[in-house]
Amino acid sequence: MAIDIMKKLTVVCENAAAQRLMKTLHGLGVVQLTDALAQHEAAAGVLERDEQSTEEWDTDLQKLHLIFGLLDVFAAEKRSFVAGLASVPLIIEQAELDTGIGYAELETLYVEALQLDGVYRQAERRIGEVEAQLAELAPLEELPFAIDEMSMSERVRMMLGMMRSQSIAELAQDAEAAKTLAWELVVPGHCLRKGSETAAAEWEATHSDEPRWVLAAFLKEDTEAARKCLSSHGFEEITLPQIRGTVRDRVRELNGELAELRQSVAGVGEKVQKLAVNRRRFLVLKALRMNQRDAALARRSCVHGEWTHMLTGYIRERDLPQLTSVLDAEFPSASLLVEDPGPDEDVPVSLTVSRHVRPVQTLVNLFGLPLYKSFDPSPFLMLNFYLFFGICFSDLAYGVSLVLLSYYIMRRTRQYEGVYNFAKLLLFAGFSTMIFGMLLGSWFGDLYEAQYLGEGNPMAKFMGLVSVIDPLEKPVIVLLIALAIGMVNQFYGIALKMYGALKNGDTATAVFDGLLWLIILPGAVIVVSTMFVALPASVLRVGLALFAIGALGLILTQGRSSKGLVARLGTGLVSLYGIVGSYGLTAFIGDTMSYCRLLALGLTTSIVALSFNMMANLLRPIPYVGIVLFILVLIVGHIFNFFISVLGAFVHSMRLIFVEFFGRFYAGGAKPFAPLGFNSREAVLKKAP
Amino acid sequence: MDHLVAIEVGRGLAIAGAGLAIGLGCAGSGKGIAIASQAAAGVLSEKPSLFGQLLVMIALPGTQGFYGFITGIMIFRKTGLLAGEWAVAPNTGVALLVMGLGVGIALYVSAVWQGEASAAGISLVARRPEEAGRALLFPAMVETYAVVALLAAILVIFWLTAPGAVGFLEQVAQ
Numbered sequence: 001m002a003i004d005i006m007k008k009l010t011v012v013c014e015n016a017a018a019q020r021l022m023k024t025l026h027g028l029g030v031v032q033l034t035d036a037l038a039q040h041e042a043a044a045g046v047l048e049r050d051e052q053s054t055e056e057w058d059t060d061l062q063k064l065h066l067i068f069g070l071l072d073v074f075a076a077e078k079r080s081f082v083a084g085l086a087s088v089p090l091i092i093e094q095a096e097l098d099t100g101i102g103y104a105e106l107e108t109l110y111v112e113a114l115q116l117d118g119v120y121r122q123a124e125r126r127i128g129e130v131e132a133q134l135a136e137l138a139p140l141e142e143l144p145f146a147i148d149e150m151s152m153s154e155r156v157r158m159m160l161g162m163m164r165s166q167s168i169a170e171l172a173q174d175a176e177a178a179k180t181l182a183w184e185l186v187v188p189g190h191c192l193r194k195g196s197e198t199a200a201a202e203w204e205a206t207h208s209d210e211p212r213w214v215l216a217a218f219l220k221e222d223t224e225a226a227r228k229c230l231s232s233h234g235f236e237e238i239t240l241p242q243i244r245g246t247v248r249d250r251v252r253e254l255n256g257e258l259a260e261l262r263q264s265v266a267g268v269g270e271k272v273q274k275l276a277v278n279r280r281r282f283l284v285l286k287a288l289r290m291n292q293r294d295a296a297l298a299r300r301s302c303v304h305g306e307w308t309h310m311l312t313g314y315i316r317e318r319d320l321p322q323l324t325s326v327l328d329a330e331f332p333s334a335s336l337l338v339e340d341p342g343p344d345e346d347v348p349v350s351l352t353v354s355r356h357v358r359p360v361q362t363l364v365n366l367f368g369l370p371l372y373k374s375f376d377p378s379p380f381l382m383l384n385f386y387l388f389f390g391i392c393f394s395d396l397a398y399g400v401s402l403v404l405l406s407y408y409i410m411r412r413t414r415q416y417e418g419v420y421n422f423a424k425l426l427l428f429a430g431f432s433t434m435i436f437g438m439l440l441g442s443w444f445g446d447l448y449e450a451q452y453l454g455e456g457n458p459m460a461k462f463m464g465l466v467s468v469i470d471p472l473e474k475p476v477i478v479l480l481i482a483l484a485i486g487m488v489n490q491f492y493g494i495a496l497k498m499y500g501a502l503k504n505g506d507t508a509t510a511v512f513d514g515l516l517w518l519i520i521l522p523g524a525v526i527v528v529s530t531m532f533v534a535l536p537a538s539v540l541r542v543g544l545a546l547f548a549i550g551a552l553g554l555i556l557t558q559g560r561s562s563k564g565l566v567a568r569l570g571t572g573l574v575s576l577y578g579i580v581g582s583y584g585l586t587a588f589i590g591d592t593m594s595y596c597r598l599l600a601l602g603l604t605t606s607i608v609a610l611s612f613n614m615m616a617n618l619l620r621p622i623p624y625v626g627i628v629l630f631i632l633v634l635i636v637g638h639i640f641n642f643f644i645s646v647l648g649a650f651v652h653s654m655r656l657i658f659v660e661f662f663g664r665f666y667a668g669g670a671k672p673f674a675p676l677g678f679n680s681r682e683a684v685l686k687k688a689p
Numbered sequence: 690m691d692h693l694v695a696i697e698v699g700r701g702l703a704i705a706g707a708g709l710a711i712g713l714g715c716a717g718s719g720k721g722i723a724i725a726s727q728a729a730a731g732v733l734s735e736k737p738s739l740f741g742q743l744l745v746m747i748a749l750p751g752t753q754g755f756y757g758f759i760t761g762i763m764i765f766r767k768t769g770l771l772a773g774e775w776a777v778a779p780n781t782g783v784a785l786l787v788m789g790l791g792v793g794i795a796l797y798v799s800a801v802w803q804g805e806a807s808a809a810g811i812s813l814v815a816r817r818p819e820e821a822g823r824a825l826l827f828p829a830m831v832e833t834y835a836v837v838a839l840l841a842a843i844l845v846i847f848w849l850t851a852p853g854a855v856g857f858l859e860q861v862a863q
């Protein structure tokens with residue numbers, strides 16, 4: 001239950017065995033390769049890097065990319081809302097890899113997909129063009145004459161435009177205009193409809209205030225004068241499309257083409273649906289090719305000479321016997337060199353924890369893995385995370401619901417390690433929620449009260465027996481408890497810092513940056529407490545003594561890395577405040593105050609719950625449907641509160657762990673150990689039974 | 690001031706304070722969620738598999754609305770509105786009004802900035818999905834101050850409305 005001990009290895013074999021060796025290591029999945037030339041700089045001029053092409057895999061991946069692009073458009077995978085919340089890796093069986101899509105079959109399917117993709121893209125492009133044309137023609141659809149006829153005359157020019165009624169009246173009075181041009185009003189659809197005279201009259205009656213179409217005609221040589229004249233009367237020219245016949249005919253033509261194109265796209269969709277039958281096989285092939293590409297890339301970190309091939313990497317100490325026996329059996333001529341990693345080396349980290357600790361390891365993974373020379377904090381944050389979560393969520397019924405929901409998810413996701421562990425984390429957090437729900441007297445808020453379930457109901461009796469304090473009635477006491485938990489947690493964090501330092505043999509850090517704070521801080525707490533509560537004089541004396549000893553020690557030691565006595569003492573003095581040094585009184589106050597969120601979040605859960613109870617109860621007196629509405633509002637309200645509160649409880653508990661607790665002793669950021677092998681974030685090869 | 694008029698004024702001010710806390714809190718949450726949603730929608734168009742991780746980031750600025758709601762409910766509850774027998778002196782009413790305004794502003798501003806922090810976290814998750822845990826931490830840091838405001842509001846409401854506290858019914862009657 002700790003950080004696995006890692007060893008550095010170098011394997012040298014004859015060139016002929018290199019390919020087989022890589023395959024073997026890939027199958028074993030216990031070695032992470034590193035850059036061999038970086039490990040053995042002396043070999044730089046002698047050995048060359050393995051040049052491994054990934055073109056073969058990249059080509060297949062590109063083909064699959066095109067196929068998945070088509071599937072996403074026409075046969076997108078249907079996933080439920082809940083399934084969409086967590087992405088899980090593809091679990092693949094060995095048989096699927098053995099009988100998967102081969103090169104020839106992929107090529108056939110790709111050619112088919114490529115052809116369908118071509119048809120689809122061409123149709124989509126044309127659909128876009130046609131729709132743009134239709135949008136352009138739409139305002140002119142009622143134009144009653146063929147567009148091409150307007151430009152047939154050699155001597156006469158015609159111009160269509162829009163004018164307001166007022167401007168039309170002024171144009172009619174303009175004698176100069178009458179000499180230059182002839183014009184008439186165009187009624188939409190006038191020539192297209194039968195009985196057009198009546199239609200035109202109706203149109204004019206109902207559209208008298210709108211801008212009107214005006215068709216002007218003039219001699220070619222009068223073009224400039226006519227334009228000027230029309231412009232002076234507010235004539236806005238309409239650029240006519242370059243089409244033959246009427247706009248309506250063209251629109252009909254384009255609509256016909258659009259229908260054909262859509263039919264063609266639908267045809268592509270049907271064929272893609274058939275292609276989608278192979279979706280899983282495509283996914284398996286994608287996982288395989290990605291893995292092969294990664295293996296080829298890893299191979300580039302190996303080097304070779306004329307006769308020999310060399311690879312370097314890391315291996316867990318516990319996997320070493322397995323590797324040794326395989327090398328002895330299958331590569332007798334290979335030589336294996338095993339070393340301990342250097343003190344400043346950036347060693348990849350692998351954690352091995354018990355199944356009970358594994359859920360909280362999820363949090364450590366989220367924050368970042370511990371550095372190789374430090375220690376795994378997972379076991380040390382179990383108690384406080386569940387404690388924080390329980391107080392923040394604190395409701396017996398919600399706790400039971402969370403336990404049941406988490407258990408259900410665990411049952412459904414046993415094969416997906418990440419989701420399973422997260423569900424297990426919530427399962428334990430649910431038990432904690434139940435405990436604090438009982439202690440703080442919350443069951444669906446206050447639903448057990450007499451006004452909801454009647455006098456003397458069993459739930460009220462039970463809650464009366466188990467509840468210790470109601471934060472709604474005594475918030476100050478609960479606040480003080482939350483702050484006390486915060487102080488203890490900070491002391492715990494400092495103690496873990498000492499543990500980490502002692503583990504590395506750094507006694508100075510353990511004493512000066514750990515123990516001294518564990519002396520001064522309780523002393524400061526006692527001294528400050530005397531301002532609010534009467535404490536015996538002996539306790540105050542102890543507090544003052546602790547504070548003085550701690551302060552003196554810190555002043556003398558916190559500036560130990562500074563040069564000169566004055567600088568050392570000055571730094572030590574300032575470190576008490578907290579700007580420099582390993583901690584500080586202000587930082588301690590800030591960190592401790594942050595735990596007041598435990599009360600705030602706990603109250604949030606309770607108050608929102610009891611608000612829904614109250615709202616539901618207001619509906620209860622309604623005749624006939626009252627009880628139904630009462631139950632309905634309760635169900636909807638509490639489901640809502642459950643999810644919003646579980647989110648708040650998780651995020652804020654996580655924050656207290658990451659910021660206030662980890663801040664005292666933990667620095668994550670190590671690279672995870674990633675051995676050669678099939679498994680990745682996207683796909684996992686199912687182990688043989 | 691006449692006793693009954695004083696109570697009416699006190700009531701009105703207290704309700705206004707609750708209204709400001711609820712209104713500003715909800716307005717801030719709405720805006721914060723909109724900011725985060727816009728960022729998430731862009732990411733989801735390219736990476737739909739991140740939906741679960743992004744949903745949490747979107748929901749985070751939503752809590753301020755609840756904090757405002759809780760502040761309002763606490764005012765109603767502790768001043769006796771829900772029980773139908775309430776009386777608030779004008780000075781208590783003024784205190785609750787200003788407290789409601791202060792809490793409301795804190796909730797509004799923190800929700801909007803939490804939305805911005807969530808959007809930043811979302812863009813981090815889009816590039817590096819393995820950083821989802823740390824990305825969640827940024828908006829959670831902003832929310833601290835909304836939590837502090839809520840807690841301060843709850844404590845102030847308790848102290849202001851406790852029997853024998855400033856300007857409650859007994860003092861008004863005297």
